[in-house]
Amino acid sequence: MVKAAAIIPAAGQGKRMGNQLNKQFLSLGGLPLLLHTCTALAQVLELEQMIVVARPGEEEEIARVLSPLIRKERERWLIVSGGEERQHSVWNGLQQVPPELALVAVHDGARPLITPEIVRSALQMAQETGAVVVGVPVKDTIKTVDEQGLIIGTPERKRLWAVQTPQVFRRDWLLAAYQQAWQEGFLGTDDAALVERAGYPVRMLQGDYANLKITTPEDLILAEALLQARGGM
Numbered sequence: 001m002v003k004a005a006a007i008i009p010a011a012g013q014g015k016r017m018g019n020q021l022n023k024q025f026l027s028l029g030g031l032p033l034l035l036h037t038c039t040a041l042a043q044v045l046e047l048e049q050m051i052v053v054a055r056p057g058e059e060e061e062i063a064r065v066l067s068p069l070i071r072k073e074r075e076r077w078l079i080v081s082g083g084e085e086r087q088h089s090v091w092n093g094l095q096q097v098p099p100e101l102a103l104v105a106v107h108d109g110a111r112p113l114i115t116p117e118i119v120r121s122a123l124q125m126a127q128e129t130g131a132v133v134v135g136v137p138v139k140d141t142i143k144t145v146d147e148q149g150l151i152i153g154t155p156e157r158k159r160l161w162a163v164q165t166p167q168v169f170r171r172d173w174l175l176a177a178y179q180q181a182w183q184e185g186f187l188g189t190d191d192a193a194l195v196e197r198a199g200y201p202v203r204m205l206q207g208d209y210a211n212l213k214i215t216t217p218e219d220l221i222l223a224e225a226l227l228q229a230r231g232g233m
């Protein structure tokens with residue numbers, strides 16, 4: 001069985017949600033959003049080490065929210081402090097991944113509707129290929145727009161995928177990619193961007209449109225409906 005660590009970045013400000021409360025604590029189906037995410041990941045036994053990245057000062061609150069999981073498997077869970085950008089937070093988590101775990105799965109705390117099945121598929125594929133991201137084909141036509149609002153391009157839609165998480169990588173590739181990104185001052189919006197630019201092959205695994213990232217208020221409304229359609233937790 002593949003052995004992996006999960007890094008769950010949950011240290012953001014939630015600015016686009018427009019809520020004082022960290023969106024990880026918002027209620028979804030009556031439970032904190034982050035608990036949904038971590039409950040799904042906890043069902044994946046290949047994930048031997050779970051590293052949750054908390055906003056500095058929120059470490060105890062995160063531990064309280066996740067206590068139903070932590071009390072059952074105390075050794076499996078680790079909470080570390082995040083940084084200014086998502087990339088800093090993931091890096092802080094990456095420092096804690098034991099060398100014996102060959103794969104690292106990075107999954108946003110803000111994606112509570114992930115399923116264990118998709119995580120397992122991504123782990124299996126990454127064990128074979130080294131790096132995998134989960135995504136879905138884009139349904140809308142996408143345009144490139146300049147600073148003045150002028151449309152300057154229409155990428156061929158059949159080549160476009162909306163990338164999600166989990167993103168699963170060989171630990172050595174991810175470490176090398178992060179070290180190169182820091183040396184070159186590169187800041188990406190996902191981890192795969194760092195691995196791609198470091199020259200490693202990254203493959204796409206088709207996931208589920210329901211694997212929303214809870215970013216704006218509408219996403220929480222959609223997630224409630226999707227959770228109900230799925231039959232709850």
Ligand SMILES: Nc1ccn([C@@H]2O[C@H](COP(=O)(O)OP(=O)(O)OP(=O)(O)O)[C@@H](O)[C@H]2O)c(=O)n1
Pocket residue numbers: 008009010011012013014015016017053082083084085086087089090108109110111213214215
């Ligand atoms: N410095 C940061 C920024 C983001 N994240 C995490 O990365 C995931 C994806 O980020 P996003 O959805 O952008 O969350 P926020 O940064 O909180 O949102 P916003 O950009 O609206 O502030 C989230 O689980 C978020 O908590 C993090 O751990 N550390």
Ligand SMILES: C[C@](O)(CO)[C@H](O)COP(=O)(O)O
Pocket residue numbers: 086108162163164165189190191213215
């Ligand atoms: C990693 C990610 O979820 C892939 O879609 C996304 O890039 C995170 O972006 P955010 O602005 O940090 O939410």
